[in-house]
Structure formats: structure tokens, C-alpha cells
Amino acid sequence: MKKALKITGITLASLVGVILVLSTIALAVVTSPKRLTNLVKRYVPKYVDFDVRLQQANLTLFKTFPDIGLELDQVAIMSPMAGAPSDTLASIDKLTLSADAKKFLKEKQIVVKKLILDEAYVNLFTNAEGHSNLDIFSSDSTKTDTTTKPFDYSVALEELKLNNSTVFFNDLRSKLHAAAIGLNADIQGSMNDDDIQAVLGLQANSLRLQTEGLSGAIQQLNLGFDGDFKDYNHLHGTLQVGSPDLTLNAGYEVLHHDALNVKLPVTLDLDPLGASLAMASIGLNDYQITLDGNVIARDTNSYNLDMTFATNTLDIEDLMHYLPEKVTKSLNGMSFKGKAALTDGKITGCYNDSTMPLITAKVNATDATIGIPSLPYPFKETSLSTLMSIDLNDSINAKDIQLNTKLNRSTIEANGDITDLTGTMDLDMNLKSNLYLTDLKAFLPKNMKLNGHADAKVKLQSKLDDLMKTVNTLQFNNKMKADANINVNSFDLAMDSIHAASPLMKLTVATPTAQRKGLRLGLTTTSLTATAGPKINANLSDLNLEANADRLDKIESALTNATLNLSALNLVYDTIRCDAVSPTITLATTPKNNKNLNVSATLKSGQLNASAGSGYQLNTQSIAVAASARQDKSKDASDFLNHWNPTADFALNNAQLTVANLDEKVIVPSIDFQFDDTGLDFKKGSIKLGKSDLNLKGKVTGIKEWMADTKNLMKADLAVHSNRLDLNEIMDLTSGLGVKRDSTEVEDKNVEGDPFMVPEGVDLDFKVTANKALYRNFEFNDLGGNATIKDGTLMLREIGFTNEAAQMQLTAMYQSPRKNHLFLSMDFHLLDVQIYDLLHMIPEIDTIVPMLKTFDGAAEFHIAAQTNLNAKYDLKMSTFRAAADIEGANLQVRDIASFTKITDMLKVSTNGLYKIDSLDIQLTAFKNEVDLWPFQIAIGKYKATLDGHYNLNKMGEYHISITQSPLPTRLGLKISGPLNNLSYQLEPCKYPNLYRPERRNDTEQMVMQLKKKIGEELRKGVREE
């Protein structure tokens, strides 16, 4: 800049010198323009060493009166230079110079007072090496004056004018290109030894500027300065710059045909250096910024600033147009409307190479609207007030922020400070919101509907980076501090079939502190109801939830604990209902170093009532569940048990189970069992039903393997013990249980039942023992045996028991290969049983062996039966099979009338004794047909062989053959007809030799072999003591 001024000064001085020479010549010769022109051309080289050309010189006396003037036409200063657009430095259509005539005439001194350039064309050029075509003037000062100069000259300009000129400036080194077209300038003033007073007026039709990354154009530029420069030290005046059309592009369109209006009343002192602005204004279109204050130099390149500034009201939407495109793009479509103003602006402090002054200003925005594309509603009625503090030595801060805005119907209020806006953005904010939850619709899944009204208060202290990191990762540490209290009224959430509602919920959220790790969540409500579809319903009363979590993004990596207290919990699932009084639920998770998670949970409840329809109801005084899980990520997540390795302890005390149609309640004094990776361990389990009790103990193993692959066996080794089993009571209580069949209902054969299907892939072994068992009028002792479920077979294996009447053993099997094809088998042995007791114990035997009731006494009874059943447990008669073996001796005859009738007809003398010495019966049933295989009875000296065939409809036919008698006759008797109304008819003896091996025919031999086989096969099932 200094160099440019120097060159300009030298240029002007040179021009003036040239003009003076010309003037002198003109004056000297006072002659014609031609002569004057020749003189000028001859003398110019004496004063300058560059090529100056002119067409004609004229002397003026009157035009510049009272001064003497010289007019030069078509002046050209040549400065050829490689790369320059022209070899002409300046081309001036007319150059007029006036000098003080008095001094010229008296003192032969030329004092230039006025210089006028008309239609000058100036071409300034600097090449890439920094050489300028103005350099032709630079040697002027060092030029040795070797010629005789007719005059001295000096410059005392009072006016310098430039009319309709054009200036081009091209600097290849700085890549600066400028052009001023239609340039008019008028500088008037006075300068003496002490002061300069000047009025500057400059207009340009067009001023263009272009440099690297920046281009601009000003149309109709009007620049003026009116002031003085006293003592060459104190500058005082007013600078005004105006243009109706200003365009500036800095890679983006900064200004686009905007109007500029600048007024700078300035006072400048050079020593000491200082400046002040008094109500300066800079205006762009309708926007004004006013500046007031002063700048004082402390030393070289160091200044103290003390200024105030303010703006008028700004249109934010319009101002957005002046933002760089990069900034606009970064706003991602956000839109801003409204008014804003800066007031009470201050610039104070020192400015130097290392220090910047502090800038403060109040920012006030009113009635602003902020649109964010991702939100369904804009922030409306937004007002913002803050004190901006721009300390470029340190940070930019916004203090005393007061923000109010509306999001649809919701209002948001924010107060606080933001420190270091361009750096870490430390937030210290208090937020209040009156939030209608429907306004959150855009943030929720499409299938979620949220209603309600929330009053939220949030206190936030955090760096923006920590806040965003927390929001994005949902991991919490004490770098971000936030406390939130949210009261939600009329909360109502609907998502698909899920619905939750609460009249009032209070939610508290607190981020971790140095003393406390994890995010703390609190939720209290007097009532929370939730439904999932038509079947699931939950009511939670006086809910109090406290939870801590250090992260929410990955629960498997989270350190969490939660406690849920309720005064009452009511759960309904379909027909199942559960009501708990004062339940407490806790949950804790602990991530391990290897990223596996440990989870523990407990449930404690006081009174708990549960029901399943109207059929079952469970009431317990207390229930406790303690569960935990250890994650093992090396196992696939679908393999639940191996992935989580769950363990659980269940304890239930003083429970009562009520079953519909069951007059007695099932009392459960206590059940305590544990589940872990080895299986299910029933530590204690006791049940009382009426007079009966049951105690369960043992383990179920292989559960994990069975769930992973049902081909693996789940094994159970359980012991079920009862001190007393009242089977009569149990059977009475459970008879018809669950069956709701109208007696008038016509059975539909096609209606499928819902039978018990024996699980496969399990090996369950129940060791059943009972000290006493009551059945009908019989008391059984020492009942013991096994019940197993294995390979799809439920089996009661060799259940043995004793009573006064007999020693008994029962084996039964149940299979369910398919729903409508079940299989039932039983194998029952009664040793040394009294027949009378047997028939009382098992009256059904009378159906199969009706004749047995004729006798009484000790016998041994073995029976086996099997059949298939349909889904409703109805017998498939075509598959019914049964076999029985009865052996007795010294039996008393109970049906004396029938006995007497038979013996009389068969001429058997009983001598008044109604006794059978021995019998050995085998009978078989095939479908509904029963075969009583031929057997022999002994009555004193008589022996008889009997057989029979009857069906389960009680139609039968018997035959009695007298095979041994003191009499010679061997009579036979046929007894046939309905069993309750038999007819008796003599017939030939059918089995004279059956019990005489030596006389048996082949058929009789075969019959005896089969009889023997029937008996032997049945006895195979007897457990050896």
C-alpha cells in the first residue's frame, strides 16, 4: 500500500513536472498550439525518463482564471511491459492544469493548484514477479538532473478532478484484478504547513474487483469524505460510502445487488495513535449497525478498544440468505423466520497480534419460527434472549439464555448458559416443558399412539460432545449431569394390541455422579393399567420403581439394578388371574470382564391369590423367588439354558389351592425347589388334601440337554411320600373333576377329547411310598413302588402294598401314540386275599367273574388287562383283552340257595357243609366275551369241573360236570341265561377226563396246557419279596 501511494505520488509529481515544463514553454513562447506542442515535446524528456506522448498543448488563461492553465490533448504515457494488456500506462483525453499566475510571473515559480483529467484511461499492471508498469516512475527520485531547468515547480493542489475516467488494475502476483468505469472524483481542500482540509467526492458508474476466491461489483458508487487533518496529526471528518447495487461473491453469493450505506464520523489521531467513531452506521439494505466508541493505540500494533454497537431489527429469514452455502447446507433444510436484534453491544479490551478484545452483546429474537424437516411441527413463537460474550482469546459464551418456544401445542422453556460455543459447548441449562405427548408422534414408531400431558423439568450440565455421545451410545458416566422430573398426566399408550394407561406418573431421571454410578430412574404412580390383546390385563397399584443402569444400549453389557414395589399387582391372562399384595421385584445385571452378563432377580410377595377360570384358585401367604443367570456367549443364544445358565429358588408357604367340584382345599404348607444347570431340585414340597398328605423330594436332570435336543433324555429321580393317603376321599373329591358333561347330552363320536399325552424324551422316575393308604374300607400299609415316564410310556411299576386282607401289587402302563389311540394296561396281584374283601375292594371284578361272589375265603388273585382308548378315554372294545387266575382253598359258599340247587340237581351230598375244598380258575376276556376255562372244584368226596362263557352284557352259559362222585352217575348241568336269572338244566357230562391226564384227549390236553400257561404268564408279574 505504501509503495502504491509512493508510486502514485511520484506519478503525480512527474505529471505536474511535465505540465509545468509545458506551461513554462507555453508562457515563454505565448505562441500557437503547434509551437507550444513542439516545445512541450522537446522539454518533457528533460524532466521525465519515460515515454510521454501528446497530441497538442493549449494555453488557457480565462478558463482557469485567475490562474494560468495548460490543456494537453491526447496525452499518453507509455510503459510497455511483457504480459501487460497494453503498452500504454495512461491515456488521457484532456489534461488541464492550473498554476498560480502571480507566482509564475513574479517568482518564475510554478505552483500547481488544480489538476483536471478528462476521460483518462489508466492501465495498471503488475506481473507475477511483482514488477509494475508504474516502475517507470520509481527511478525519478534518483534521476540526476543534468539539464537546465527554466523553472522550479511545486504542488499546492486545491482541487484534483477526474472526469469520466476508467482505471484497470491487474496484479498477477496477488491475482487481483479491478476496474473502475465512469469514475468521477473531485478532491477539494487546502493544505498548509499545519493542516489539511479536504472534501472528497468520488463516484463511479461501476467498480469491479476480482481476486482469488472473491469477486465483487459496485454500481453507482458514491464515496465522500468531509473533514480536516489538523497538525498532520488529528484527522476528523465523516466518511460516507453508498451504493444501491453491491454484489459480492466469495465462492458463494454473499451480496446480491444489495444496497450499501455507510456513514463513519471518525476522529483519528496519529500520535498517539487513536481513533473514535461517533454513532457510525453501516447499513446493508434495511439493516443498520451503529458503532460508537474509540480505539487508542497502546503501542505499535497494540490498541485498546472501547466501543458500543447495536443493530436495528433484523429479519432472520432474509439474513439467512447471506450465510455461506456450506453453512446453509449444514443446516439440513432447517428454516428460520422471525426478527432479531443485537443491543448493548460492547467491544472492549486490547487488540494486538496475540490479544483480541472482548465483544459482548444482547441477542434478542422474537416471534421466531424454526422449521426442522424431521419434525412434524416447527418451533413457533420462539423468543430468545441471551448475552453473547465473544472472547476470541478464550471462548465464545452465551449467558443468561432465556428461550421460549412452542412445538405444536407444547411449550418449551430453557434458561441457562452455554460456555465455549465454538469449542466444547458447555451446557448449564434448566429446561421446562409443558408437553402434550401427541406432539412426540414423529419420534415414535408408526404403530404407537401416545396421549397425555407431561410437565417436565430438566437440569442439564454437560459438554455438548458428552451429551451427544451419551444420547447416541446410551452409555452413562458422570461427565454428563442431568436431573429430570417429569409428571405425566392422563398417560395413555397404545401399540398394536398393547395398551397402558395411568392417571398420573412421576418419572425421575438422574445421571451418574462421582458417588453414584449409573443412570438412576424412578417411576411412581398410584395406578398403572396395561392390556395386551383381549386376554392379558394388568393393574399395578402404588407402583414405585427405582432402577440404576450405566447404559441402556446393550442390556447384556449393562450394570443395572432395579427394585419395583407395589401395594398391589393384579394380572389377568385369559381366564388366569393373579393378585399379589405388596409384591417386591428386584432385578440386577452385572457384566463380566469377558462381556458376559450376570443377571439376578427376586420376587417377594405377601398374600398372593391366583385363579384359573372358576376351576382353580390358589391363595398363599407368601411367595419368594430368587433367580439368577450367567451368560455364556460361547453358546448360541437360541440355546437358552446353555447360553444363560439360569438358576432359581422358589419358596411358597401356607398356600391353599381350591379346585371347583373339590370340596376340600388343597393345602400347601410349603414348597421349596431350586433350578440350576444340573436340573430341578425339589428340596421340600408338601401338599395336604383332606386327610391325605404328599411330600415331594428329588431332582430332575438333563433339562438343558432335553431342551437343546429332545432326543436327549430328561431324567427325574423323585420321591413321593405320604404319611396318609385317603384314596376314597381323593377319588370322591376328584371324581368327575373337570368334566362338564350334561347327562342328557348326546355324545358325538366325532368330537375329539383332550387326553393326556405322555411326553417323549423324558425318563422320569417317581419312587412312591405311603405309610398308610385308605381305599374303601381297607387300610393299606407300606405302599411302595415306582411311577415312571419314559419313552412315551407312563408306568406304575410294581406298586406294592399290604393290608389285613391281602398283599397287593399293581403295575399299570399308559401310552399315547396318538390322540385317538391311547393304550392302557394293568397287572394286579393280590396274594392271600379274602374273596369277600377283594370284591369289595374291586367290585369291577364281579363283572368279569360273577361267580366269584358265590365264595368267600382266602385266595390268590392275579389279573391282567389291556385295551386301547379313544381320545375321550372310551374303551375300544375290539382291543380289550384280559386274563385272570384265582386259586383258593377251603372256601365258604355264600350263595347257599344257588349252591344247594346245583348240588341237589347234580346229586352231590354236602352233608350240610357249604364249603369248596379247592378251586383253580383261569379266565380270559377277548373283546366283550369272557371264557371261564374249565377248572375243578372239590367238595368233600365230590369233584366237579366247570367252564363257562359269557359276555360283559351279563349273558352267560356255564357247565358243571361231576367228575368224581361216590355215585356211579356222572351228571352234567347247564346253567344259562341272564346272570341274575339263570336257568338250570341237566345235560351230559362234558369233562369226564379233563383232570385224568391218562385219559385226556388232544383237545383236553391242549386246554390244560393253555390253562397252565395263562396262570404262569400272570404270575410272572409278581415281584419277589
Place this chain on the structure above:
Amino acid sequence: MKKGCIVIGLAVLLALCSCGSEPVTPTFDEALLVGEWIDSTLHEKYLPEGIGTTWDTYDDVTEEEADTFNWSFDGSRLIQEHHMVVGIVPRILTVTKLDPDSLVYQDSGGLLHHFHRNVMP
């Protein structure tokens, strides 16, 4: 009196003679028995080696679910020996007709069962 004694004596002789007498029955070719026989919904299948199966579709029982039995045939006496889980149930049946198309036997209750051969594969 003498006449009465004669009558009693004849009756005793008649009774003695009638006891133990076996009726004369026809004999049939055992090979004809092998195959599947049907009586309405009741199926009986006689396989070689003395093994047989029976099922009744009325009770929704399929052939795969049929009960097995051992059988033996001696001219006209057919013995089925049905094995239960524990115990056996033998049946002694008297065949009264057996030809390539039909089988008739009488069970111990005197009931006749009429089968026709199942010619379906």
C-alpha cells in the same frame, strides 16, 4: 320197581357213554388260512410262521396298530394266542368253512364269524 331200575341203569349208561365223546369235525388245508380276512370292519391277517394280526377299523385302529397273536391250525381247530403286556389270552376256535374266498369259525361262545378274503393288495 324192576322197570324203574332198568330206566336208571340205562340213564347211567347213557350218561357214562355221553361223557368224553368228541364230535367228528371236517379238516381244512392250513395253507388256505394264510392271508388277510375281513368281517365287516374286523380284519384278521394270518402270516406264515404262525404269526397273525387283528384290527378293527370301527375303533379307529390301523393295521400298523394291530394286535399280534400266534396261531396254530390243526385241521379245523384254530388257536389264537393273544399276548398282552403281562399274560396271554388264548382263543380256541372251530373252523367250519375254509376255502380260498371264505373263512367261517365258531368261537367258544358258539358264535359264528364269517370272513371273506381280502384280495386287495
